[in-house]
Amino acid sequence: MTVRAVVRGVGHYLPERVVPNSEFEKTLETSDDWIRSRSGIERRHLAAEGETTSDLAVNAARAALADAGLEADGIDAIVLATSTADLTFPSAATMVQAGLGMTHGYAFDVQAVCAGFIFALSNANALIVSGQAKRVMVIGAETFSRIMDWSDRGTCVLFGDGAGALILEATEGGGTPADRGLLSMDLHSDGRYRNILYVDGGVSTGQTGFLRMQGKEVFRHAVEKLAQTAHAALDKAGLTNEDVDWLVPHQANLRIIKGTAQKMRLSMDNVVVTVQDHGNTSAASIPLALSVGKARGQIKPGNLIVTEAIGGGLAWGAVVLRW
Incomplete structure (x- = not known):
């Protein structure tokens, strides 16, 4: 018998406030056309004053529980990927645990920036395969609007807030690529590239800081590394690109997405x-996209999915799963 971590439910949450590109024309030397042509972005959601990352995550978690037909007491663990936790500590995951009324099990955060959900999936898979949990809630949630320099048109127009959640459940599989669930993962990081995407603040500075990015360098690394890690994950699963039904990439930039595809x-x-x-x-971008893809009727049971991401660190990786 092979234990597989199979998707039981998925859900997402977006803040109410929608900010179209045109809103930035009032304060920055930019335009809707400029933003669309360089990123593919048309609008984004921003958290309300007082609305925290854990608030978004709780709403996404509730949506995933509803989709799975489960209550919070049916979850053994929560793994939350975020770079914008409410506080330095405790973890946002424990706040979600409390928000769901879950008084058993355990919860912890994973921080790998935009690649965080990939790393969180890998951790959740390990918990299930090792028998430490039967059901794990994996969440990606961010309020990047809180670390934006709103005078920097090269970064502030690119990011938004949101949360997505996935419930993984231990299921018996045949040990073949035809199994449902997580089939393989491929993880990497290289700290030599920290200066091309980082936040210039933290505990050591006494300030929250702002996101700083060398866009051209990030783009150059992203397309190459994302394709490589996706192929590596497929190789580990004994599959090829011809077997893929859906690529569900980190939603950073449409040009990166097209280049990787x-x-x-x-x-x-x-x-x-x-x-x-x-x-x-x-x-949050990958679980958001998985939830939206299912809601659109794109992602169906049995579909083979490759999902990949790269973020600050640099950290990057891919997961192959059968829905």
Whole structure:
């Protein structure tokens, strides 16, 4: 018998406030056309004053529980990927645990910036395969609006807030690529590239700081590394790009998404794209896209999915799963 971590439910939450590109024309030397042509982004959601990352995560978690037909007491653990936790500590995951009324099990955060959800999925899979949990809630949630320099048109127009959640459940599989659930994962990081995408604040500075990015350098690394890690994950699963039904990439930039799909020899008809509506929601972007893809009727049971992301660190990776 092979234990597989199978998707039981998925859900997402977006703040009410929607900010179209045109709103930035009032304060920045930019335009809707400029933003769309360079990123594919048309609008994004921003958290309300007092609305925290854990608030978004709780709402996404409730949506995933409803989709799975479960209550919070049916979850053994919560793994939350975020770079914008409410406080330095405790973890946002424990706040979600409390918000759901879950008084058993355990909860912890994972921080790998935009690649966070990939790393969180890998951790959750390990918990299930090792027998430490039967059901794990995996959440990506961010309020990147809180670390934006609103005078920097190269960054502030790219990001948004949101949350997505996935429930993984231990299921018996045959140990073949035909199994449902997480089939393989491929993780990497390289701290030599920390200065091309980082926040210039933290505990050591006494200030929250702002996101800083060398866009051209990030783009150059992203397309190459994302295609490589996706192919590596497929190889580990004993599959090829021809087996892929859907590529569900980190939603950072439409040009990166198209470039990665091209290197993987996949049609854009096989790519779930949500960046136009949400912007870059960092660790939340993949579970958001999975939830939206299911709601659209794109993602169906039995579909083979490759999902990949790259973020500050640099940290990057991919997961192959059968829905």
